[in-house]
Amino acid sequence: MEKQGEHPVIYLTFKDEKHSEWENCKKSFSNLFSRLYLEDVPIQEGYTKGYYNKIIEFMRNLLSGGL
Structure with missing residues (x-):
């Protein structure tokens, strides 16, 4: 727990990756x-x-809109 909050975390999911080959x-x-x-x-x-929260909010909106 001592490392929590020290580095940005990027959530990545493969749930929509469905391929037959x-x-x-x-x-x-x-x-x-x-x-x-x-x-x-x-x-x-x-x-x-120092603008981490703003860029995260922007990226979240950008990526969720594009998916």
Whole structure:
């Protein structure tokens, strides 16, 4: 518990990843991780520069609207 709250946490779920072939699944995972990496940069900047809650709220709304 001593580490709790020290670092940002990114929630990732695979519940909607339903593919009948491995190649499609792998491609989808790759896209998901690529998007996650691109999204992590502004989240990390927000964390280190003091606007973490605002960027998290923005990303949450952006991602939930796009899914």
